[in-house]
Amino acid sequence: MGRMPQLDPAIAARLKRTPDGLVPAIAQQYDTGEVLMMGWMNDEALHRTLTTGRCTYWSRSRGEFWAKGDTSGHVQHVKSVALDCDGDTLLVQVDQVGAACHTGDRTCFDKDVLLPAAGQ
Template sequence: MNIWMQLEQAEVGQTRSLAAVLDAIPWNSDGLVAAIAQQHDTGEVLMLAWMNRTALEETLATNRVCYWSRSRQQLWRKGETSGHRQSLIEARLDCDGDAILLRIEQQGPACHTGRANCFYNSIQSDQIVVISAPQ
């Protein structure tokens, strides 16, 4: 039985080795997994990014969120240049390990556009409506 099935059937409080779970994550062909950043106290979804194993391990070790930048092909320590850092409060994996939820404390706007979050393009009928301004 794979580790995801074991976790599905586990009782509350049961544990598994972090290393074993990281080994079992179904990283995509580029070695990445989707990571959703959510403000821990409000539940607001701030952004979606990608993590490789190194970025995830660094995030867990430092409690400062680190992603993999697909455009720059390098680690991206959120806020390193802008100051808009993300502090990790809790990390969760979904039921089959192909997405990570990062419950974070966001400092400043999360989006590179200066908006509070990256989800400012609302699909309304046959139009896209911009629903927030840069801060």
């Protein structure tokens, strides 16, 4: 049995992961800049994202990988992936098909807007 392909060691060396091996990944619509959602990726999820062209995340609650859209049809086609200056967050620019949020909304960030105190 052959060895599974892994994340490029040069990329893996730059990642600063949480104690459980995860990095937050912000999904952003590539042409409008709209922030769609945040998910978690480990090395394998990032490798899958980079090699398949579809966002793959790690589900902390289910303990398994999930490719966005496999059950909903709301696929994220990857346009680019960038690592922030600290190496602890990924920005994945995507072309979102349908809703990004599990609630059926386009984005996960449109319902609960927190406003600063008056005068701030």
